[in-house]
Amino acid sequence: MFVNNDVKNAMAMEERHVIKLSDPDHPVILSTEDLHVYYGKKEALFEGDLEFASNQITALIGPSGSGKSTYLRSLNRMNDRIATVTGKIMYRGVDINQPSIDVYEMRRRVGMVFQRPNPFAKSIYDNIAFALRLRGVTGKHKLDEIVETSLKQAALWDQVKDDLNKSALALSGGQAQRLCIARAIAIKPDILLLDEPASALDPVSTGQLEDTLLSLKEHYTIIIVTHNMQQAARISEYTAFFNQGRVLEYDTTSHIFTNPSVQVTSDYVSGNFG
Amino acid sequence: MKTTEQLEAKLKRRSKAAKLEIWGRLISLTALMLIVAVVVAIIGFVASKGIATFTSNHVSLWDFLSGKSWNPGVNGANGKPEVGALPMIVGSFLITILSAIVATPFAIGTAVFMNEISPNKGAKILQPVTELLVGIPSVVYGFIGLSVVVPTTRAIFGGSGFGILSGTCVLFVMILPTVTSMSADALRAVPRYYREASLALGATQWQTIYKVVLRAATPGLMTAVVFGMARAFGEALAVQMVIGNAALMPNSLVSPSATLTSVLTTGIGNTVMGSLQNNALWSLALVLLFMSLVFNLIIRLIGRKGRLQ
Numbered sequence: 001m002f003v004n005n006d007v008k009n010a011m012a013m014e015e016r017h018v019i020k021l022s023d024p025d026h027p028v029i030l031s032t033e034d035l036h037v038y039y040g041k042k043e044a045l046f047e048g049d050l051e052f053a054s055n056q057i058t059a060l061i062g063p064s065g066s067g068k069s070t071y072l073r074s075l076n077r078m079n080d081r082i083a084t085v086t087g088k089i090m091y092r093g094v095d096i097n098q099p100s101i102d103v104y105e106m107r108r109r110v111g112m113v114f115q116r117p118n119p120f121a122k123s124i125y126d127n128i129a130f131a132l133r134l135r136g137v138t139g140k141h142k143l144d145e146i147v148e149t150s151l152k153q154a155a156l157w158d159q160v161k162d163d164l165n166k167s168a169l170a171l172s173g174g175q176a177q178r179l180c181i182a183r184a185i186a187i188k189p190d191i192l193l194l195d196e197p198a199s200a201l202d203p204v205s206t207g208q209l210e211d212t213l214l215s216l217k218e219h220y221t222i223i224i225v226t227h228n229m230q231q232a233a234r235i236s237e238y239t240a241f242f243n244q245g246r247v248l249e250y251d252t253t254s255h256i257f258t259n260p261s262v263q264v265t266s267d268y269v270s271g272n273f274g
Numbered sequence: 275m276k277t278t279e280q281l282e283a284k285l286k287r288r289s290k291a292a293k294l295e296i297w298g299r300l301i302s303l304t305a306l307m308l309i310v311a312v313v314v315a316i317i318g319f320v321a322s323k324g325i326a327t328f329t330s331n332h333v334s335l336w337d338f339l340s341g342k343s344w345n346p347g348v349n350g351a352n353g354k355p356e357v358g359a360l361p362m363i364v365g366s367f368l369i370t371i372l373s374a375i376v377a378t379p380f381a382i383g384t385a386v387f388m389n390e391i392s393p394n395k396g397a398k399i400l401q402p403v404t405e406l407l408v409g410i411p412s413v414v415y416g417f418i419g420l421s422v423v424v425p426t427t428r429a430i431f432g433g434s435g436f437g438i439l440s441g442t443c444v445l446f447v448m449i450l451p452t453v454t455s456m457s458a459d460a461l462r463a464v465p466r467y468y469r470e471a472s473l474a475l476g477a478t479q480w481q482t483i484y485k486v487v488l489r490a491a492t493p494g495l496m497t498a499v500v501f502g503m504a505r506a507f508g509e510a511l512a513v514q515m516v517i518g519n520a521a522l523m524p525n526s527l528v529s530p531s532a533t534l535t536s537v538l539t540t541g542i543g544n545t546v547m548g549s550l551q552n553n554a555l556w557s558l559a560l561v562l563l564f565m566s567l568v569f570n571l572i573i574r575l576i577g578r579k580g581r582l583q
């Protein structure tokens with residue numbers, strides 16, 4: 001009986017379900033078309049065709065090794081020296097996966113925060129000023145101002161405002177990760193990519209980080225990889241489910257978590273995976 | 275009850291592994307003690323001999339360190355023996371610092387290329403080349419210096435061609451591989467995530483190398499340079515072959531001069547044990563020993579500072 005029902009359900013479900021976005025308040029700012037990634041001869045990403053809505057949070061979930069990081073790192077060309085990436089990455093109408101794109105200028109618009117907090121062995125202030133100074137912002141007043149607003153946006157200002165000249169390596173994990181966010185947003189990117197930013201943090205820091213991301217949504221488009229499904233459910237508007245190098249399902253987060261169209265997604269979000 | 279006793283007996287019996295462990299410890303402890311004893315003996319020997327110049331021959335330390343004429347067999351105008359080591363001390367430091375100044379940019383440049391720009395070629399070509407260069411005996415370097423560098427210097431600057439400049443050229447080539455491979459190690463030790471963080475912020479590769487990688491590797495790079503300096507300071511044979519061995523204050527880079535090591539190697543066989551001439555050479559050896567301790571200390575201090583950062 002049970003088995004029969006399951007089989008019927010499975011057959012009723014599609015194998016793959018990827019929506020196109022049509023929210024006029026949050027137009028598509030970034031999309032990938034037919035994106036494939038190869039590490040040497042090995043193909044690690046087979047189908048990447050997602051659209052990302054501006055000023056929304058999109059979560060990328062899926063089992064480990066399913067290609068989430070591979071996909072995310074391709075979006076700001078961090079895979080350039082490691083992998084071959086074919087297909088289009090359309091950012092505001094421009095394909096940024098062309099060889100002629102200035103990746104340094106592009107990365108200013110598409111910032112990234114990594115799984116492991118990676119502040120430089122410099123002061124808190126210099127960490128945030130780093131990318132600004134690279135771009136020729138040197139005025140003390142201007143730098144002070146941006147450092148302050150970045151730290152405020154990352155909800156770190158109150159904790160470190162008296163210690164700006166102290167080494168960033170002395171910060172706790174959660175603080176360091178928020179410093180990395182402050183550092184990334186100091187150059188005012190359009191899009192912020194985060195790869196499991198909370199996986200090294202305790203639950204309290206994770207909660208604070210999520211609040212920070214929710215408040216950042218107002219200014220930035222956020223794409224976040226997470227292995228934590230509750231986290232995806234809590235903060236994201238859209239969710240993409242990756243499995244074995246493919247995007248199997250992409251829809252609104254509520255759809256993915258309450259009524260997924262693909263059996264494998266259903267198994268994964270309900271914890272029956274594997 | 276019975277089983278408890280059995281268990282206790284079993285647990286208390288010295289197993290083969292436990293015995294082996296005791297033996298192993300004994301052997302390594304003996305080896306360690308032996309090495310410590312040898313080191314202490316060497317330092318004690320050099321020190322006792324080196325101090326004799328000042329205790330038995332009544333030369334003042336100040337005259338030794340600041341005197342400009344070196345002629346231990348002869349009494350000077352003031353009736354005291356001429357054992358001024360300043361020319362050699364200056365020669366040693368000059369040649370060490372100059373070769374380090376010339377070698378450092380080449381070494382760091384090569385290390386950056388090997389590690390950051392083209393790791394494949396670096397691993398395939400430069401790594402074995404560096405290792406090969408380290409293995410060449412110093413007499414070979416000295417011989418090449420004598421037959422290539424000295425004539426070239428002579429042709430360009432006139433004079434004999436022997437002197438600090440030729441010595442610097444030879445030492446530069448000799449310390450380059452060591453400094454390069456240690457610099458490469460220092461760069462390799464910079465975590466990959468520093469580079470990723472920098473690139474993700476839109477820094478170019480050069481900006482990343484310059485502002486992040488080299489910054490983070492500074493203690494390691496400094497250690498590499500000091501290591502090279504220690505090697506240059508202590509090198510005897512190759513330097514002796516090209517420097518001219520005249521214990522005079524170097525008045526130019528192309529006039530014959532001497533270093534502590536070159537005077538030692540040329541002189542030690544020609545003096546009688548216990549004589550002032552011999553004791554004075556031991557005093558030079560003591561200065562060398564002291565300087566190598568100083569270099570060691572600097573390397574340690576840098577290492578500690580690097581860890582604290």
Ligand SMILES: Nc1ncnc2c1ncn2[C@@H]1O[C@H](COP(=O)(O)OP(=O)(O)O)[C@@H](O)[C@H]1O
Binds near residue numbers: 039044069
């Ligand atoms: N630098 C790399 N070189 C070779 N293979 C890699 C590299 N990074 C990831 N992969 C492979 O690509 C696949 C996807 O990995 P990844 O994108 O890290 O997955 P996820 O982030 O979902 O855990 C895995 O099979 C992994 O082994």
Ligand SMILES: [Mg+2]
Binds near residue numbers: 068069195
């Ligand atoms: Mg990953």
